[in-house]
Amino acid sequence: MxxxxxxxxxxxxxxxxxxxxxxxxxxxxxxxxxxxxxxxxxxxxxxxxxxxxxxxxxxxxxxxxxxxxxxxxxxxxxxxxxxxxxxxxxxxxxxxxxxxxxxxxxxxxxxxxxxxxxxxxxxxxxxxxxxxxxxxxxxxxxxxxxGRGGYVPSTPLQRPVVGAAALGLTPRQCEVLYYICQGLPNKSIADRMGIAEGTVRKDYVTAIYQCFGVRRRTELIIEISRRGIVVAAPGACEQVLQ
The missing domain is CATH 3.40.50.2300 (Response regulator)
Incomplete structure (x- = not known):
């Protein structure tokens, strides 16, 4: 073991x-x-x-x-x-x-x-x-x-990892969302993905905001946390089907 x-x-x-x-x-x-x-x-x-x-x-x-x-x-x-x-x-x-x-x-x-x-x-x-x-x-x-509708279970739960399809995102958008949930700024996300910071901000982050109906990063993070979503790690977004 x-x-x-x-x-x-x-x-x-x-x-x-x-x-x-x-x-x-x-x-x-x-x-x-x-x-x-x-x-x-x-x-x-x-x-x-x-x-x-x-x-x-x-x-x-x-x-x-x-x-x-x-x-x-x-x-x-x-x-x-x-x-x-x-x-x-x-x-x-x-x-x-x-x-x-x-x-x-x-x-x-x-x-x-x-x-x-x-x-x-x-x-x-x-x-x-x-x-x-x-x-x-x-x-x-x-x-x-x-808030009262927040995700605050009385005991820890095994929450399923959610992939791109279930979230209505492309695999690359899902990867950006994963890094956002890890607290990384756009520049660090861009460096990890090998793309320009402007591409992260304009092409990916904007689309993610629209998907979740939010306008700011903090609102997105709260919504992800409130729903109890665990985003698939990079490389797994396409394989995870939940």
């Missing part, structure tokens, strides 16, 4: 006691995970430049610093790192969540993780679900963003 390799996780939180508590929660959710801690923007960037991480949990509000966790997120994407970023914040504000998703985040966790009517999960469950969701190709968003 093949045992999955331990996940490599970076945790950026500038308050040591809070960081220790979050690390404990992550390791309860993923006992075999290798969790590396960072207490500042500088430490986080140094760790990211030194090794590869599967996931980075990034505190947005870094006190006593001219940088924020969003700056670390930008560093990830400016250097085309494959790390999936999940933001940590005490701010439950839709515009803040959307700004993070627009910058390439794959998830957003509220630091006040007390169970609610919308998300009746323990703090440990929140981290477990966030990790499973982003590694499964979807975004983890607060129910406050998705």
């Amino acid at each position: 093949n045992v999955p390799a331990p996940k490599s996780i970076l945790l950026l939180e500038d308050m040591a006691m809070v960081r220790g508590g979050m690390k404990a929660l992550i390791q309860l959710a993923e006992p075999r995970a290798q969790v590396v801690e960072a207490g500042s923007y500088r430490e986080a960037v140094a760790q990211l430049d030194a090794r590869a991480f599967d996931i980075a949990f990034l505190d947005i509000d870094l006190k006593d610093s001219e940088h924020t966790g969003v700056d670390v997120l930008r560093h990830l994407h400016e250097h085309a790192m494959p790390t999936l970023a999940i933001m940590l914040s005490a701010v439950n504000d839709r515009s803040t969540v959307m700004a993070c998703i627009d910058a390439g985040a794959c998830g957003y966790i509220l630091k006040d993780m007390a169970p609610s009517a919308f998300e009746p999960f323990s703090a440990e469950d929140v981290f477990r679900r966030a990790i499973e969701t982003v590694l499964g190709g979807c975004l983890y968003l607060p129910a406050s963003v998705l």
